[in-house]
Amino acid sequence: MSLSPLWTDIDWNRAGRQDSFLNLEHSVHRSAYGIVPIPISLFKNGSGPTLLLMAGSHGDEYEGQAILTRLIQTLDADSVSGRIIVLPAANLPAALEGSRVSPLDGGNLNRCFGDSISDNPTSRIADYIANTILPMCDVFFDFHSGGSSLEYMPCTYATVSDDPDKAADTLDALEFMNAPIAWAHKGIPQGSEAGRAAYRNGVVYLSGEFGGGGRISRQATRVAERAMYRLMAHLKILPLASEWKEEIESRLMNASQRHYFYADRDGIFEPAAALGDEVGRGDLAGTILNPETPVQAGVRVFFPESGTWICSRAIGRVRRGDCLGHLLTDVSREEILASE
Numbered sequence: 001m002s003l004s005p006l007w008t009d010i011d012w013n014r015a016g017r018q019d020s021f022l023n024l025e026h027s028v029h030r031s032a033y034g035i036v037p038i039p040i041s042l043f044k045n046g047s048g049p050t051l052l053l054m055a056g057s058h059g060d061e062y063e064g065q066a067i068l069t070r071l072i073q074t075l076d077a078d079s080v081s082g083r084i085i086v087l088p089a090a091n092l093p094a095a096l097e098g099s100r101v102s103p104l105d106g107g108n109l110n111r112c113f114g115d116s117i118s119d120n121p122t123s124r125i126a127d128y129i130a131n132t133i134l135p136m137c138d139v140f141f142d143f144h145s146g147g148s149s150l151e152y153m154p155c156t157y158a159t160v161s162d163d164p165d166k167a168a169d170t171l172d173a174l175e176f177m178n179a180p181i182a183w184a185h186k187g188i189p190q191g192s193e194a195g196r197a198a199y200r201n202g203v204v205y206l207s208g209e210f211g212g213g214g215r216i217s218r219q220a221t222r223v224a225e226r227a228m229y230r231l232m233a234h235l236k237i238l239p240l241a242s243e244w245k246e247e248i249e250s251r252l253m254n255a256s257q258r259h260y261f262y263a264d265r266d267g268i269f270e271p272a273a274a275l276g277d278e279v280g281r282g283d284l285a286g287t288i289l290n291p292e293t294p295v296q297a298g299v300r301v302f303f304p305e306s307g308t309w310i311c312s313r314a315i316g317r318v319r320r321g322d323c324l325g326h327l328l329t330d331v332s333r334e335e336i337l338a339s340e
């Protein structure tokens with residue numbers, strides 16, 4: 001038998017709400033014609049833009065999965081102007097495991113959006129999102145967090161296009177979302193992350209790192225949910241409910257590779273500062289200790305730049321090459337637009 005490797009009965013152009021599944025073929029010993037049913041909902045009414053909301057790209061990042069599950073339960077299609085496509089657990093096998101990668105093939109969905117697609121279950125999900133769903137979309141909001149191994153101060157994130165009009169659209173949306181920290185990264189995504197597929201389709205790409213550490217945070221969930229509803233109001237897809245109207249102080253920030261720091265020895269990383277601290281270049285970030293050889297001197301790790309400690313490793317034990325965290329620095333909208 002050979003049918004489509006991924007199919008759905010969703011009618012993308014029908015008004016009203018539809019709750020169904022993307023059926024991913026998965027043929028294995030115990031189930032030759034088996035499928036993985038990935039939930040999808042569509043809300044369409046009147047005229048307006050198309051927004052894709054996606055969570056569970058990484059199965060161990062829970063804030064977005066919770067928010068989109070609640071949205072599906074509460075959203076009234078009649079209140080929508082335009083079209084909202086919701087994928088609350090995009091890499092369903094990973095979401096069911098609470099794992100960053102899929103137990104089916106080890107696939108990391110957010111590393112499967114490159115310009116060539118491999119033939120495995122995770123890549124087939126990416127292929128369908130990139131080549132069937134995104135061509136219908138104007139804006140893509142992709143929920144992330146630090147997962148099991150990293151912890152983030154909750155922040156929105158956007159890739160800012162080289163195209164001046166698209167860049168302005170992206171920064172306007174980010175500003176209206178009004179998260180406490182908005183991280184903007186200028187340039188065409190070069191890797192195989194979802195932003196690359198959005199770029200290929202001319203879709204505005206918005207994301208966020210909402211918490212982490214393998215748990216779900218009330219505060220991060222609140223930041224992410226507020227950002228989502230404010231984005232939908234900015235796009236005029238939904239009116240802005242009074243609950244989300246209050247404006248808060250927001251910092252526009254960015255980072256480069258030199259803001260990331262790594263373990264250069266196995267051991268236990270004991271931090272010398274806390275997430276959210278303002279730190280200076282050369283300040284002590286922490287020490288890698290070896291309880292297995294306790295007389296061996298610890299290795300001190302220093303912050304490579306000045307900035308705000310926005311992301312830290314959430315697991316105490318480290319191996320050489322593990323990312324211990326990264327910093328963000330304040331930046332103006334004009335500096336983002338002028339950067340390469």
Ligand SMILES: [Zn+2]
Binds near residue numbers: 058144147
């Ligand atoms: Zn993620």
